[in-house]
Amino acid sequence: MIAKKVLLVGNFGVGKTSLIRRFVLSEFSEDYISTIGVRVSSKIVKVGNEEIKLLIWDVAGTNDDEKIPKAYFLGASAAMYVFDLSREETYVNLKNQIEVVQELSGLKNITVVGNKKDLLTSNEIDHLIKTISVPVNLITSAKENENVEDAFTILAKQSLN
Amino acid sequence: MIPSKIDSVFIEITTDFKGVIKRVNAGGFAEKEFIVNESIFFVCPFLIGTLEALPLDEFFSMEGMIITSNSIEFNVDVELFRSKKSISVLIHDRTKVYRFVEQLNQSRNDVFFAKREISEKNKELARLRKVADKANEEKTRFLAMMSHEVRNPLTAILGYTDMISEEPLGDKAKEYIGYLTSAGENLKVIVNDILDLSRIEAGKLELVSEEINIKEIVNNCFVNYKNQQKDKVVVLDLVVSSAISDIVFGDSVRVTQVLSNLLSNALKFTKKGSVSLEVELVYAGKKTTEICFKIVDTGRGMTVEQTAKIFEEYQQNELNDNRVFGGAGLGLSIVKRLVEAMNGTISVFSELNVGSTFSVEIPFKKYIEQQSKSGLSRINLEKMSLKGMRILIVDDDLLNQKITSHFLKKKDVTVVVFNNGLEALEELDNQSFDVVLLDINMPGITGEELIQRKSSFKKNNNTAFIALTGNATQKDRGNYLSLGFSDVIFKPFKSDELIEKISVFFNKF
Numbered sequence: 001m002i003a004k005k006v007l008l009v010g011n012f013g014v015g016k017t018s019l020i021r022r023f024v025l026s027e028f029s030e031d032y033i034s035t036i037g038v039r040v041s042s043k044i045v046k047v048g049n050e051e052i053k054l055l056i057w058d059v060a061g062t063n064d065d066e067k068i069p070k071a072y073f074l075g076a077s078a079a080m081y082v083f084d085l086s087r088e089e090t091y092v093n094l095k096n097q098i099e100v101v102q103e104l105s106g107l108k109n110i111t112v113v114g115n116k117k118d119l120l121t122s123n124e125i126d127h128l129i130k131t132i133s134v135p136v137n138l139i140t141s142a143k144e145n146e147n148v149e150d151a152f153t154i155l156a157k158q159s160l161n
Numbered sequence: 162m163i164p165s166k167i168d169s170v171f172i173e174i175t176t177d178f179k180g181v182i183k184r185v186n187a188g189g190f191a192e193k194e195f196i197v198n199e200s201i202f203f204v205c206p207f208l209i210g211t212l213e214a215l216p217l218d219e220f221f222s223m224e225g226m227i228i229t230s231n232s233i234e235f236n237v238d239v240e241l242f243r244s245k246k247s248i249s250v251l252i253h254d255r256t257k258v259y260r261f262v263e264q265l266n267q268s269r270n271d272v273f274f275a276k277r278e279i280s281e282k283n284k285e286l287a288r289l290r291k292v293a294d295k296a297n298e299e300k301t302r303f304l305a306m307m308s309h310e311v312r313n314p315l316t317a318i319l320g321y322t323d324m325i326s327e328e329p330l331g332d333k334a335k336e337y338i339g340y341l342t343s344a345g346e347n348l349k350v351i352v353n354d355i356l357d358l359s360r361i362e363a364g365k366l367e368l369v370s371e372e373i374n375i376k377e378i379v380n381n382c383f384v385n386y387k388n389q390q391k392d393k394v395v396v397l398d399l400v401v402s403s404a405i406s407d408i409v410f411g412d413s414v415r416v417t418q419v420l421s422n423l424l425s426n427a428l429k430f431t432k433k434g435s436v437s438l439e440v441e442l443v444y445a446g447k448k449t450t451e452i453c454f455k456i457v458d459t460g461r462g463m464t465v466e467q468t469a470k471i472f473e474e475y476q477q478n479e480l481n482d483n484r485v486f487g488g489a490g491l492g493l494s495i496v497k498r499l500v501e502a503m504n505g506t507i508s509v510f511s512e513l514n515v516g517s518t519f520s521v522e523i524p525f526k527k528y529i530e531q532q533s534k535s536g537l538s539r540i541n542l543e544k545m546s547l548k549g550m551r552i553l554i555v556d557d558d559l560l561n562q563k564i565t566s567h568f569l570k571k572k573d574v575t576v577v578v579f580n581n582g583l584e585a586l587e588e589l590d591n592q593s594f595d596v597v598l599l600d601i602n603m604p605g606i607t608g609e610e611l612i613q614r615k616s617s618f619k620k621n622n623n624t625a626f627i628a629l630t631g632n633a634t635q636k637d638r639g640n641y642l643s644l645g646f647s648d649v650i651f652k653p654f655k656s657d658e659l660i661e662k663i664s665v666f667f668n669k670f
Contacts, residue, residue, distance in 0.1 A: 003209050004210070005210030012270050012273075013274065037224060037225020037227060037259060038207060038223075038226050038227065039227050040206045040226075040227070042206060055206060055207075055209050055210065057207065060266070061270075069224060071223045071224075074211045074215070074221070075209075075212070077210070087277075
């Protein structure tokens with residue numbers, strides 16, 4: 001079995017920890033506790049016939065003017081950029097922020113996930129997606145456990161590329 | 162020898178390229194977790210992938226990583242160095258520092274989310290306020306429209322009642338006409354009160370600041386009620402302090418409204434004894450003066466409980482008060498709001514079966530040059546003749562036409578009547594008039610449209626045009642004056658009001 005280091009990055013409070021908790025532990029909590037530094041969780045996923053041990057780095061959320069330390073990306077095989085569908089400031093500069101992550105990580109493809117879909121109507125989400133300047137891979141809800149598994153599967157597939 | 166305090170906060174390990182611990186070089190931090198010949202990845206899963214990718218002969222650091230020892234989580238900073246033979250891993254326990262960072266971050270983020278929540282609530286409040294404002298505007302518009310619609314028939318009711326009362330009538334008929342007049346007047350008060358209240362509630366009450374003669378206002382109010390009290394046993398007194406300035410800046414309409422309302426109330430509830438209006442100086446500064454208006458009656462008075470509620474809306478002291486005395490119970494509530502809008506105060510002292518005293522204190526800006534405003538003496542309207550005056554009435558309401566004509570003809574005025582603006586337009590080019598009384602809402606050409614064509618008339622360019630309208634707000638009045646009307650008379654009007662306003666222009670001829 002191969003191990004792959006993958007990172008979840010994005011503004012603080014977008015639900016990175018909640019996505020990981022939902023994926024790894026099948027848990028969700030409404031309480032918001034900000035992440036300090038990096039917490040690494042792991043889960044074995046199957047992509048095709050291959051089993052991968054995903055080492056998921058939950059990187060502390062940032063402000064717009066903060067950059068993720070480059071060291072975190074060393075040896076990373078894939079990264080997921082998470083934004084909050086209900087908070088404009090988390091996706092208003094999405095294109096630029098993804099370019100920064102690409103530059104820091106050296107990764108060509110970044111999985112883009114819009115979280116907290118439970119807070120918006122489907123019409124609102126459709127409209128929002130049209131206004132976002134980069135393709136969004138998946139719309140998720142850690143709270144309602146919607147598309148979380150799929151988001152990490154996409155991430156795992158990308159880690160193999 | 163490393164001191165134990167330092168020794169316990171770091172550990173230095175050497176591993177091979179696969180992460181197998183080869184040696185613990187120094188330090189005692191979490192030493193039980195790092196076992197020689199075992200993988201460092203058990204304790205430091207974050208090194209998986211990282212270790213293999215380390216650049217050669219370069220120091221590499223990672224901050225804020227988490228490791229677990231004895232089931233306790235520690236925040237550590239890690240320094241890595243890959244040589245040709247092995248990898249050196251230096252781990253610093255920075256848990257205390259990161260706890261502070263964590264608290265700061267948590268607080269920062271909590272503040273952010275709290276601010277966001279407040280901002281969202283403010284947005285929602287602003288939205289709800291807009292909705293409420295719109296509803297309020299609609300209500301005001303509706304009330305203004307209804308007021309207009311009610312005023313026209315009310316003009317007819319009051320006018321014809323007045324006309325009938327001048328005819329020879331039997332006792333029964335006189336009695337019934339008395340009731341009809343009373344009911345009509347009561348309806349007029351209610352319409353005005355409702356409109357006033359909605360305007361105040363919508364924050365659209367606009368006070369005028371103009372030169373006003375307090376003594377004249379007080380005297381006019383007094384004379385008005387004195388005339389009405391001729392047949393009654395209640396004595397009406399007026400006491401005005403000589404220290405009161407004649408001219409101040411204020412809103413004569415609203416001051417009159419306040420005094421009229423209080424006097425009317427006092428007379429309503431006083432069956433015997435007296436009602437007095439006392440005007441005293443409270444304060445006289447260089448620029449301002451404060452005047453107290455006291456309305457003292459020996460009427461039925463009120464209990465403490467009744468007094469406490471007297472300024473509330475729709476309050477009348479007994480369930481059937483409004484049936485006996487009329488009104489919607491809005492008068493005193495409006496008075497209080499008007500007084501407050503003038504930066505004044507109102508208070509009441511009352512004793513059951515002894516009487517009540519309402520005290521209104523209002524500050525006014527002083528008029529520096531103490532001059533009489535108009536110098537006009539009160540006109541004796543009853544004896545006045547307007548003989549020789551030619552007045553054009555333009556009104557689409559037949560009943561209103563007849564009433565207005567009747568009032569004017571009694572004063573020997575030559576009256577010409579037209580049903581609409583279009584007919585009048587033609588005649589204004591042919592005949593000269595001293596005054597034109599113009600209804601506003603008419604089919605074809607409205608009064609507003611007609612006045613705006615005044616300068617193009619072949620005749621009557623200098624004639625006084627007076628708006629005769631049921632649109633009875635001060636805003637409407639201001640609008641009509643700005644369009645070129647010389648004055649505005651609100652429906653329903655009394656004969657005296659009509660004649661007094663017209664007589665101003667008669668004096669000019």
